[in-house]
Amino acid sequence: MAVFMMVNYLTLELIKSMTETLTFKSFRDISRKLTIVENDLEGADKILSSLKVSKTPVIGITGPPGAGKSTLVSKIIDALIKRNKRVAVIAVDPSSPFTSGSLLGDRVRMQEFSSNPNVYIRSVAARGALGGLSAKIIEITDVIKSFEFDFIIVETVGVGQSEIEIAGLADFTLVVLVPESGDEVQSIKAGIMEIADAFIVNKADREGADYFARHLQSIAGSSQIPVCKTVAITGEGLSEIMDLIEVVAPEHKNKVALLARKAWKLIQEKRMKDLSLQQLQQELEAVSTYPDFNLYKFAESKLRSS
Numbered sequence: 001m002a003v004f005m006m007v008n009y010l011t012l013e014l015i016k017s018m019t020e021t022l023t024f025k026s027f028r029d030i031s032r033k034l035t036i037v038e039n040d041l042e043g044a045d046k047i048l049s050s051l052k053v054s055k056t057p058v059i060g061i062t063g064p065p066g067a068g069k070s071t072l073v074s075k076i077i078d079a080l081i082k083r084n085k086r087v088a089v090i091a092v093d094p095s096s097p098f099t100s101g102s103l104l105g106d107r108v109r110m111q112e113f114s115s116n117p118n119v120y121i122r123s124v125a126a127r128g129a130l131g132g133l134s135a136k137i138i139e140i141t142d143v144i145k146s147f148e149f150d151f152i153i154v155e156t157v158g159v160g161q162s163e164i165e166i167a168g169l170a171d172f173t174l175v176v177l178v179p180e181s182g183d184e185v186q187s188i189k190a191g192i193m194e195i196a197d198a199f200i201v202n203k204a205d206r207e208g209a210d211y212f213a214r215h216l217q218s219i220a221g222s223s224q225i226p227v228c229k230t231v232a233i234t235g236e237g238l239s240e241i242m243d244l245i246e247v248v249a250p251e252h253k254n255k256v257a258l259l260a261r262k263a264w265k266l267i268q269e270k271r272m273k274d275l276s277l278q279q280l281q282q283e284l285e286a287v288s289t290y291p292d293f294n295l296y297k298f299a300e301s302k303l304r305s306s
């Protein structure tokens with residue numbers, strides 16, 4: 001009996017270590033593919049053009065610097081892995097002065113998951129040619145989508161454009177604000193309302209959270225965008241967020257509209273690929289002095305050659 005149990009135990013351990021190596025192997029495979037795609041190395045086109053359709057829901061989490069997005073993401077990961085879900089997190093570094101130090105913060109916070117075979121975390125730089133999120137983020141997300149994850153979370157710092165553009169990437173966008181975000185809401189009201197599928201008033205342990213949440217709800221008005229309150233450091237309010245992620249998000253967006261946005265972005269960036277402002281200026285130094293120079297003809301010639 002004891003020998004039988006021992007063998008059984010050994011078999012279990014063996015299976016466990018095999019699945020673990022398999023997972024880590026697939027993580028290595030993801031990282032390898034992402035590096036190729038991210039840096040436009042040879043083979044990038046082939047990887048992208050052989051991607052299959054995937055239904056993995058992509059959850060966007062955006063909001064001002066320091067709102068508690070990463071703390072919240074950690075809690076979400078924790079809840080998902082407890083339910084045996086596999087989750088990938090893409091932390092977008094918009095390479096702006098706002099993020100100094102935050103990436104390090106992200107790393108420290110997410111380190112607890114670094115050896116978990118069900119969690120894959122990748123930081124990427126946004127460096128969009130046209131400002132905002134680059135088409136690369138779409139490609140990176142799609143590569144990750146081709147692996148077997150149950151959820152993909154994309155965290156971006158909401159500094160203007162990137163906040164708006166996450167909506168073109170995610171099936172469901174959570175906008176994280178704090179009780180002090182009142183002014184922010186006033187100034188970016190239109191844009192923010194358009195992209196938010198739900199608002200989170202985080203740091204609800206601070207004064208003014210109830211008032212601000214009510215204020216947000218009144219601005220959201222008839223749009224029925226949910227407003228949830230959380231304290232990310234303790235996990236308070238998390239269950240409502242988990243419902244949104246697990247139940248509402250997977251069925252949420254008009255998928256074709258989202259695909260159209262993505263296609264538009266990819267084409268836009270591909271078309272602009274060989275154009276730089278500096279190079280245009282150099283060319284214009286010469287040709288703009290010609291007596292028959294015409295800006296529209298110049299632009300047209302660039303369009304034709306791209």
Ligand SMILES: Nc1nc2c(ncn2[C@@H]2O[C@H](COP(=O)(O)OP(=O)(O)OP(=O)(O)O)[C@@H](O)[C@H]2O)c(=O)[nH]1
Nearest residue numbers: 064065066067068069070071102157203231232233
């Ligand atoms: N009091 C309080 N502090 C919080 C809460 N959530 C997060 N924090 C703290 O706020 C700080 C910023 O949290 P992060 O999770 O790094 O915020 P972030 O939005 O990811 O920050 P960036 O990625 O730099 O934009 C940290 O010191 C957290 O401990 C909360 O609910 N209440």
Ligand SMILES: [Mg+2]
Nearest residue numbers: 069070102106
């Ligand atoms: Mg963060």
